[in-house]
Amino acid sequence: MPIPQQPILSPFLDFIKFEKRYSAHTYRAYADDLASFFSFAQVQFAVSQPAEVTPGMIRSWMASLTLIKVQPRSINRKISSLKSFFRYCLIHGQITANPTKTIQVLKTRKRLPSYVEQDQMETLLNQTTFPDDFGGRGDHLILSLLYHTGIRVSELVGLKSSQIDHARSQLKVLGKGNKERIIPLQTELTEKIREYAQEKATLFPEAIFPNLLLTPKQKPPTARQVYDTVKKYLSLVTTAEKKSPHVLRHSFATHLTGNGAELNAVKELLGHSSLAATQVYTHNNIERLRDIHKKAHPKG
Numbered sequence: 001m002p003i004p005q006q007p008i009l010s011p012f013l014d015f016i017k018f019e020k021r022y023s024a025h026t027y028r029a030y031a032d033d034l035a036s037f038f039s040f041a042q043v044q045f046a047v048s049q050p051a052e053v054t055p056g057m058i059r060s061w062m063a064s065l066t067l068i069k070v071q072p073r074s075i076n077r078k079i080s081s082l083k084s085f086f087r088y089c090l091i092h093g094q095i096t097a098n099p100t101k102t103i104q105v106l107k108t109r110k111r112l113p114s115y116v117e118q119d120q121m122e123t124l125l126n127q128t129t130f131p132d133d134f135g136g137r138g139d140h141l142i143l144s145l146l147y148h149t150g151i152r153v154s155e156l157v158g159l160k161s162s163q164i165d166h167a168r169s170q171l172k173v174l175g176k177g178n179k180e181r182i183i184p185l186q187t188e189l190t191e192k193i194r195e196y197a198q199e200k201a202t203l204f205p206e207a208i209f210p211n212l213l214l215t216p217k218q219k220p221p222t223a224r225q226v227y228d229t230v231k232k233y234l235s236l237v238t239t240a241e242k243k244s245p246h247v248l249r250h251s252f253a254t255h256l257t258g259n260g261a262e263l264n265a266v267k268e269l270l271g272h273s274s275l276a277a278t279q280v281y282t283h284n285n286i287e288r289l290r291d292i293h294k295k296a297h298p299k300g
Contacts (some may be wrong), residue, residue, distance in 0.1 A: 008033055008050065021178045023154065033081035037061055043177045050089045053099045058082065062106075072106035111291050112284050113250035114242040116234065117257075121147055123250060124237045132205055135216045139229050142213065146230065146245050149173075150252035150270055153223050154247040161212045164193055175271035183269055194250055215251070244245045253281045258288070 013031055014196060016022045022030070040061045047057065056272040058079075065075050077210040083100045090098050116124075130136040145156060155173050163172045169190045170184045185193070197212065204218050221229075226245055234243035249270070256266050265276040 007280065008048075009038075009085075011092070014085075015088060023176060025154075026176075030081045030084070033078040034085055037082060040064065040254065050086065051095045053086075053100050055099050058099060058103055062103075063083065063168060072108045073111075076105040076108065079182070093199060112242060112287060113254070113280060114247050115251040115284060116238050116240065116247060116255040118251075118255050120237040121255075124233060128236060133216075134199060137196055137199065138157050138213060138215070138221075139233065141192060142226055142229055143248070144189055144192060146226075146248040147252055148186060148189050150249045152249065152271075153226050154244070156213070157221055157223055157226060158212075159212045160210045161197060162210065164190075164197075166190060166194060173271065176273075179271060179273075181268060181271050201223075250281075253278070254284045257281045258285045269294070 009031070011032075013027065016030055017027050037058070041053060041057055044060065045052075045057055047053060062075055064078070065078070070227055079100070083103070085260065086098045086100045091096045102198065125140070125147070130140045142156065145159075146153070149171060149172055151159075151171075152175070155175060158174075159171075159292065163174075164185075165172065169185045169187060171185055173181050173183060175181060191214070192235065200207070200214055204214065207214060209218070209219050209220055215221050215225070223245075230245050230248065231243040234240075234247070240247070253266055253270055256269070257263065263275060263278055263282065267275055270278060272278050
């Protein structure tokens with residue numbers, strides 16, 4: 001969707017891109033949300049300036065989204081984009097009152113993250129046969145890194161060899177908002193990375209990419225390729241509907257909290273900005289305990 005009213009939106013979009021350093025995906029989401037709202041405001045109310053927007057216009061937009069079956073969670077994300085934009089406008093003197101101040105988000109059903117059981121991950125990584133070639137070893141390393149470190153797929157595909165500290169067995173990750181975090185690596189995983197890097201250097205001595213992971217075609221894997229790899233191998237050990245790289249991140253966090261890890265430590269490992277985002281993994285474990293109790297207890 002093209003971005004309307006470029007002179008109005010550009011300063012804010014530049015702010016989140018260059019100062020807040022949001023990812024390209026997040027930037028695009030903000031741009032699309034704002035484009036959607038201002039297109040609606042122009043058509044329905046002949047309004048194009050932030051100072052002309054009223055709470056009623058925003059509620060009308062929310063109602064129109066509901067009519068076309070946009071999910072409450074998605075509508076709330078769009079409202080969040082609007083709230084950020086109008087806060088920016090207020091701070092910079094473009095408006096005198098924030099029209100989103102009285103806008104309430106919609107109620108949503110609490111959705112617990114999907115994850116793979118610990119024994120299923122053990123089966124996948126330790127008992128599944130992978131192709132005995134560079135591609136197969138790369139697939140195994142992709143799954144191992146995602147599950148044992150909890151990094152995002154965007155962090156994985158951009159991972160540089162220089163981010164691995166072999167001496168300290170740790171990984172330096174540049175996450176959302178260019179925030180840096182350190183993740184400890186198991187000795188076995190550190191050795192697996194070393195062996196992979198040595199094989200890569202032998203096979204492709206003139207490779208131009210600094211990335212840790214390369215496909216047999218000597219290019220870094222794309223997010224789509226990683227998704228397809230994860231889906232392919234998770235299908236061997238689980239019938240769960242969701243089989244994505246993010247499911248492995250959820251599994252990492254769920255298994256850590258389930259095995260007694262402190263929530264603040266898990267928060268730091270995941271790179272969450274707030275503890276609230278991490279607390280959902282405790283709910284996952286509580287739900288699992290309820291399920292076990294129901295199935296095993298005589299009066300469950």
